[in-house]
Amino acid sequence: MLEQSGGGALGTKLRCSIPCLRLHVLSLDQSTASPLNYSATQLPRMNWNRKHLLDIESLTAEEILTVLDTARAFKAVGERAIKKVPALRGKTVVNLFVEPSTRTRISFELAEQRLSADIINFTAEASSFKKGETLKDTARNLEALNADFIIMRHSASGAPHFLARVLAASVINAGDGAHEHPTQALLDAFTIRERKGKIEGLNVTILGDILYSRVARSNIWALTKLGAKVTLCGPSTLVPGVFEKMGCRVTYNVEEAIREPDIINLLRIQHERQRKTMFPSISEYAGLFGLNRARMEQTKPDALIMHPGPINRGVEIESDVADGRRSLILEQVTNGLAVRMAVLFLVNGGKGPQGVAA
Ligand code: CP
Numbered sequence: 001m002l003e004q005s006g007g008g009a010l011g012t013k014l015r016c017s018i019p020c021l022r023l024h025v026l027s028l029d030q031s032t033a034s035p036l037n038y039s040a041t042q043l044p045r046m047n048w049n050r051k052h053l054l055d056i057e058s059l060t061a062e063e064i065l066t067v068l069d070t071a072r073a074f075k076a077v078g079e080r081a082i083k084k085v086p087a088l089r090g091k092t093v094v095n096l097f098v099e100p101s102t103r104t105r106i107s108f109e110l111a112e113q114r115l116s117a118d119i120i121n122f123t124a125e126a127s128s129f130k131k132g133e134t135l136k137d138t139a140r141n142l143e144a145l146n147a148d149f150i151i152m153r154h155s156a157s158g159a160p161h162f163l164a165r166v167l168a169a170s171v172i173n174a175g176d177g178a179h180e181h182p183t184q185a186l187l188d189a190f191t192i193r194e195r196k197g198k199i200e201g202l203n204v205t206i207l208g209d210i211l212y213s214r215v216a217r218s219n220i221w222a223l224t225k226l227g228a229k230v231t232l233c234g235p236s237t238l239v240p241g242v243f244e245k246m247g248c249r250v251t252y253n254v255e256e257a258i259r260e261p262d263i264i265n266l267l268r269i270q271h272e273r274q275r276k277t278m279f280p281s282i283s284e285y286a287g288l289f290g291l292n293r294a295r296m297e298q299t300k301p302d303a304l305i306m307h308p309g310p311i312n313r314g315v316e317i318e319s320d321v322a323d324g325r326r327s328l329i330l331e332q333v334t335n336g337l338a339v340r341m342a343v344l345f346l347v348n349g350g351k352g353p354q355g356v357a358a
Pocket of ligand 1: 100101102103104105175181184308309310
């Protein structure tokens with residue numbers, strides 16, 4: 001999709017084979033681009049043939065990089081006066097959120113608007129779910145209205161995979177139980193790469209409730225595939241040693257876990273998924289594992305702090321840290337829009353408006 005052309009470093013231009021993005025990418029040289037300096041080897045050709053985005057586990061590093069590179073072009077679109085492109089004109093997207101969400105739902109909806117799609121917002125509370133209609137019947141009814149894409153959040157792990165098997169529409173997983181949250185991991189990877197200029201070789205600590213976290217699982221898959229070294233830390237009841245099989249290091253010593261990393265990604269306690277008490281009290285958790293000003297002083301000076309949200313101030317993160325200059329929390333939200341535009345664009349076949357018309 002993106003290719004380098006032209007001479008030396010500062011004169012290098014990016015060429016884009018996507019008509020609706022070409023104008024915006026053409027002007028990206030190293031004087032105007034983000035701190036990330038692309039080299040020829042970091043510009044993979046478009047590597048995406050998937051109809052669905054269900055998880056990160058099944059993606060290759062090249063596919064992940066294709067999403068990140070496409071998102072970079074969409075971020076440039078979002079920085080100009082007219083932020084809309086016609087890539088999904090005539091397509092219908094259903095936002096099927098059966099579990100609460102603020103960031104993911106709003107970000108997907110804005111991404112769909114920016115891509116000129118028609119949008120249906122499905123709210124479980126106001127639907128015939130309440131009358132006993134099954135997920136499959138609900139989804140088939142939405143498809144009968146010619147839905148092309150279903151963006152789904154559900155409390156059951158595997159629910160989007162099930163829909164992808166029974167429907168003709170493209171399915172994008174917006175978080176399924178404790179399993180995966182692929183677009184969160186992609187926006188996290190995008191943010192890390194934009195800020196640090198690379199992912200390979202970085203030390204990343206994920207601190208908190210790992211056991212019940214879909215964000216943790218998707219991040220572990222994405223970061224290890226892209227060559228980062230991932231450390232997991234939290235109470236032993238919430239960070240079972242079995243996670244080492246995913247290629248991570250596990251430690252229960254928070255001081256050690258925060259000393260070396262380039263990135264510290266904090267996770268909240270997922271009370272809604274815990275079936276029993278996993279630690280004595282919230283205040284004990286905050287004291288033992290919360291990231292506060294004193295602990296920040298033990299981190300590397302250039303270590304950056306991430307959190308997928310929603311944050312619980314005073315539990316896993318103190319306000320000083322959440323609102324501090326090393327916090328990327330709101331940047332993650334901004335980048336989520338570009339990443340979700342990229343994902344929708346790619347699962348649509350990577351086609352511009354001429355493809356939609358065809
Ligand atoms: N990060 C995230 O998934 O937030 P929401 O639950 O608000 O969508």
